[in-house]
Amino acid sequence: METKHGFSLSGEMLKGISALLVSRVAVVISLYSAWIDRAHARVSVWPTGKLISLSTTSVLTT
Structure with a gap:
């Protein structure tokens, strides 16, 4: 493809620019x-690790 400034865009150049664009989009994604x-990890609920013993009424925390 010839432009009015005399710069031609060959098939190899078009492939290279396309590959660069696709790789940049992949990095952004x-x-x-x-x-x-x-x-998601910040707002998810994690278990507190409490264990209730059946023999006593105390609660053990880890």
Whole structure:
């Protein structure tokens, strides 16, 4: 493809630019996914690790 400034965009150049664009989009999606995973881990409920003994009424915490 010839432009008015004399710059031609060959097939190899088009493939390279496309590959670069796809890789940049993949990095952005990966970073967004990691951000979502961290946000989910912050708000998720974790067990407190309490154990109630049947012989006594005391509660053991770990």
